[in-house]
Amino acid sequence: MADAIDEFEKEAGCVPILHPEELKPQGHYNHGYSDTINRKSHVDDYSTWDIVKATQYGIYERCRELVEAGYDVRQPDKENVTLLHWAAINNRLDLVKYYISKGAVVDQLGGDLNSTPLHWATRQGHLSMVVQLMKYGADPSLIDGEGCSCVHLAAQFGHTSIVAYLIAKGQDVDMMDQNGMTPLMWAAYRTHSVDPTRLLLTFNVSVNLGDKYHKNTALHWAVLAGNTTVISLLLESCANVDAQNIKGETPLDLAKQRKNVWMINHLQEARQAKGYDSPSYLKRLKMDKEFRQKVMLGTPFVVIWLVGFIADLDIDSWLIKGIMYAAVWLAVQFLSKSFFDHSMHSALPLGIYLATKFWMYITWFYWFWNDLPFVTIHLPFLLNSLALFYNFGKSWKSDPGIIKASEEQKKKTIVELAETGSLDLSIFCSTCLIRKPIRSKHCAVCNRCIAKFDHHCPWVGNCVAKNLLLTSKDSTSNLRKHLLRKHPRVMVTQAATSRLMESNDSSKPQLKQATLTTTSAITQRKVNSLVFDYIVSEVQPFSIVEKSTFRNLVEGLSGGKSPVCRKTIMAQMEENFKRMKLTAVEVLQHIEHVCTTADIWTAHHRSFIGITCHWIEPDTLECKSAALACERVRGRHTHDVIAAKISQVHAEYQIQGKV
Incomplete structure (x- = not known):
């Protein structure tokens, strides 16, 4: 068994990835770049760079200049790596598009592992690059020098989003590599986290398949790796605890060899629950769920x-x-x-x-x-009891708002999210395989996604959510009485909204035939406003207004009106920010209590903090939110730095005593 472990302990070969912020060579490659050269000096003198280095750093103009001068984009470098490989591993989407337009072979093999650009992008977890390469015809089922296809690499390195996308695009969830290993086996052996194992199990993967050479199941590999998280998931999915590998060893035998008490106890309990052992009467009762x-x-x-x-x-x-x-x-x-x-x-x-x-x-x-008298005491008591148990039964057994989707819809959602750059586990549930709407959440108790989730109520054994928070117009509940007595404007607003929705209901037949109307020519001010709204809502860089393709699009749609320049739109952004900040300060002056939330993250070696304010409108009882700040954080993420930044933002909006 030690030989088998050693054989698979060898890490998959890594290729270097060079980012603009970091020139330190990685892996077994050494390009001789100095660690002390900063990003600014590179940008100043990139005109002397060769095309490989320019591709690694995403210098589009330099790459195009060299290609136009006659460089063959299909020509590999001295390490047998093509430009498309370097662009793929560094997530240079524009360069990939350009090189393919100039004749680059999308499935060209190269590098020490004889891999395609798609393999390189998959190893690094670049979902957007995987999507783009597959749009240009890259084949994810091709194997590299280690015998792995892209879905196996994604499972090895824990890239759950890429695993989901590849399966949704038609890759077999039980596909075996040259060693007979499935994605589930690789995830069990290499990834010590819930995903992508949970995702694969949701896709109905075969948990009891054995690999080609050792006949180890996924549970064997999880035990060999000491992966307790995956062991728990596999046992919950009814993995065969008595399966034997080519040496006749069960997962329990391997756990005993590794002397891991936790694994031994859980595997023994699973065996006893399946009746493989003969436990005592008390143990049988304990194992009976x-x-x-x-x-x-x-x-x-x-x-x-x-x-x-x-x-x-x-x-x-x-x-x-x-x-x-x-x-x-x-x-x-x-x-x-x-x-x-x-x-x-x-x-x-x-x-x-x-x-x-x-x-x-x-x-x-x-x-x-x-x-006690029947009419005045017992009868009201019995009637209230009937109402009590009726409402309890409805709360217990009603659908709280379970989000449902067919298998086809789930795969379609995955593809749509991936191709729009939003396949993020914060909005995508890897258990239910659905896009989570706003305010929805996956309930750990019910094991399902619930719309407008509030909490799981143990007193009724159900979730309190969308369908259990509403009060109908004919309701006599205490909630409606409270709203009518204390907040009559809320009920008036609700009634007006209902009438408006009914009047705008597109499902009702139209009494008159719709007619086409012509609009006047779009003005330059309207074009500027639309471009500004697009950049803000889609979080686009200001440099997009300088791209020729974007300018051509705007001019074509607006009848010749050109978008504003970068300098103008940055000034407009600053002006709008100041105006919105003054408005927020004015609104918050009339609010008695607020709640603020903060989030800190790091991107491109820079730290940022975002602060959002939440409050309830006193007249309408509507929950309102406003983003107060999205700023750089200098220094370490220590409590004093974070507290100072939050206090600064609170002071700017004059809400120090309201939080």
Whole structure:
């Protein structure tokens, strides 16, 4: 087994990646560049660079100059690497497009690993480059010198977005490389995180396949790597814990060889749950999930009864009663350690709620039924009880707003997000394979994405979200009464909005045939406004207005009107910022309390902080938000630096005492 481990411990060969901010050579290549040369000096004298170096740094003008002078874009350098490889690994989208237009071969093999540019882009996790190369016909199923295709490389290096895109574009989720390894096996062996393993499992990957040479399943490889995160996922997906490799070893045997107590215990429990071993009667009960659920739900019923029973005993000695209460506490501790699992946080509150109602009704009918009048007491009590259980049942079993999608829709969503540059795990759920709408979230308890998610309520065993937060116009709930009494303007606004939506409902038939109307010629001011809005909303660089393709597009659509220059639009941006800041300060002056959130990130070796303010409008009860700052952070991310920056922004908007 040591030989097998050594064989696969060899890291996949890496090619150098050179960024504009960093000239230090990487991997086994050494281009002899000085570490002390900064970015500015490179930009000043790039006219002397050769085409390989210019490609690595994305100097488009220099590359075009050399190609136009006669350089063959298909010619590899001394390391057998083409310009397309260098552009791909450094994510130079414009250069890739240019080189392919000049005849570069999109699937050209090169480098020590005999890889294509698509392989290089995949290793570095450049999703946008993968998308562009595949649009130009790159084949993701080609294998490199190590026998891996792109989906295997993406799984090895933990590039979940690329794995999702390749599978959505038709790559087999169970594709084997030359060593018989599937993407799931590589993810289990190399990636010590939830994804991309969770993503692959969602695509219904075969968890019990064995590789070609060792017959190791994904669970074997996870144990060899000590990957506890993936082991838990595979066991939850019913991986075969008794599968044997070519040497007759099970995952449990490998765990024992590595003397990992956690893996041994979990694999033994999984074996016992499947009936491979003969555990004791108590262990069988512990492993029975249905029985554990019944214990968690039933414990509150027994405990509440025992508390009342002991208190009602005709015993004068409170010492004896104290001992009995201590015995009850010890029994609960035993049950919690033996039968309570991670679902306790949702099952136990529900059991407490049901037990409370159960013993309340037992007490009512046993003690009060014969002593109270039916019409004035019992009848209202019974009617309220019916309403209570009706609402509880609706809250328990209603759909809170589950976001659903077919398999075809999921793959289509992945492709659309990837090709628009927005396949980000912050807006894409790798478990449900859907785009998460605003305010939606994947509920860890329900294991599904919920629209307008608020929280998972353990007292009703369901999520409080879109479909469980609404109050209809005919509702007599306390929420509607409160709104009518305290916030009548909210109800008026809601009614007006409903009428407006009904009047604008496009699904209703049109009573008159629509006619085409002509508009007057677009003005230069309108063109400037539209260009400005586009740059702001799409977060585009100011330099886009200087690109000939963009200027041609604007002129063609506007009838000859040219977009403003870069200097003008930067001045307009500054002016608009000052005006919006004054407006925000004026609005926040009338708000009594606000909440601010901050986020810090690093990009291109620079640190930034973003601060957003949230408040509730007192008249409409609408939640409002405004971005207060997106600024550079100098120095380290220490608490004093962060606090000073946040305090500075609070002072600028005069909200220090309102947060």
